[in-house]
Amino acid sequence: MLNNTQITEYHQDGYTACPNFLSSEEVARLLAETERIISGNTLANHDKKRMEMEPDQPQDGAKVRRLYEPCSHYPLFRELSDSEKLLDAVEDLVGPNILFHYSKLNMKPPEIGSVVEWHQDLSYYPLTNRDSLAVLFYLDDADAENGCLQMLPGRHEGDLLAHTSEGYFQGRTTEAVDSSEAVLVEGKAGAAIFMHSMTPHASTTNRSNRSRRTLILSYRAADAFPIYYGEMTSHVETYTRVVRGHRAEMARFTMKEFPVPHYKDRSASLYELQDRSRKGKIR
Numbered sequence: 001m002l003n004n005t006q007i008t009e010y011h012q013d014g015y016t017a018c019p020n021f022l023s024s025e026e027v028a029r030l031l032a033e034t035e036r037i038i039s040g041n042t043l044a045n046h047d048k049k050r051m052e053m054e055p056d057q058p059q060d061g062a063k064v065r066r067l068y069e070p071c072s073h074y075p076l077f078r079e080l081s082d083s084e085k086l087l088d089a090v091e092d093l094v095g096p097n098i099l100f101h102y103s104k105l106n107m108k109p110p111e112i113g114s115v116v117e118w119h120q121d122l123s124y125y126p127l128t129n130r131d132s133l134a135v136l137f138y139l140d141d142a143d144a145e146n147g148c149l150q151m152l153p154g155r156h157e158g159d160l161l162a163h164t165s166e167g168y169f170q171g172r173t174t175e176a177v178d179s180s181e182a183v184l185v186e187g188k189a190g191a192a193i194f195m196h197s198m199t200p201h202a203s204t205t206n207r208s209n210r211s212r213r214t215l216i217l218s219y220r221a222a223d224a225f226p227i228y229y230g231e232m233t234s235h236v237e238t239y240t241r242v243v244r245g246h247r248a249e250m251a252r253f254t255m256k257e258f259p260v261p262h263y264k265d266r267s268a269s270l271y272e273l274q275d276r277s278r279k280g281k282i283r
């Protein structure tokens with residue numbers, strides 16, 4: 001359960017941080033399971049259905065960029081996504097009927113960990129209403145050097161920032177973000193950050209010799225339905241499940257209109273999409 005200050009902060013700023021949400025034992029168990037899952041995978045030879053590697057490393061390099069959908073594939077992660085403590089907190093923010101939406105573990109390995117450019121999550125998966133969020137668990141201490149999250153407080157209200165150029169979705173904002181407004185969300189391992197799906201966020205590359213592993217679980221109100229059904233949506237929707245309350249009989253609409261993400265050629269992971277966008281390949 002969140003306290004009133006945290007709930008108010010979430011609604012005002014678009015995020016709230018809860019230090020020590022996970023105990024050090026819980027963090028250690030999640031990290032041990034992560035090590036087990038990634039062990040033996042290399043850039044040249046890895047399970048492409050389950051993980052994405054950092055591209056800028058030798059063929060025998062073992063630096064993983066992201067684990068796909070850990071809460072659907074591995075029981076220890078699934079247990080966390082179903083835990084009462086976590087769902088109580090999510091209920092405080094999106095209401096009693098909750099859908100698990102997706103999960104990922106961003107590894108941000110030492111000295112290489114890829115940049116994540118400014119974006120709003122809802123730009124990737126437009127829904128009929130805005131009651132959706134991500135819970136970001138730091139599994140390592142996170143600070144400016146190893147690429148902690150950065151957010152623009154109070155920018156979750158109002159219209160979506162532009163993420164499109166020449167008619168195609170770029171996976172990052174295409175209008176300038178005033179980074180002087182950005183707040184660095186530093187935190188110790190075990191902290192949970194509850195972030196609204198409209199909150200602009202980003203992170204730098206990892207310039208340190210420490211990892212910055214962050215487990216991300218997304219939930220939404222059960223009456224928030226996809227309004228754009230592209231390749232990405234059809235894949236992600238196969239993993240959704242009601243985790244509290246009941247499924248919705250009605251979709252709830254709170255917006256008159258919302259931009260849809262037209263992908264050029266094919267959908268891709270955030271990292272790949274943003275990289276192609278930087279190289280001017282999405283036009």
Ligand SMILES: O=C(O)CCC(=O)C(=O)O
Nearest residue numbers: 106116149202203214270
């Ligand atoms: O890992 C990060 O720093 C940001 C993650 C993120 O925004 C995402 O994966 O959508």
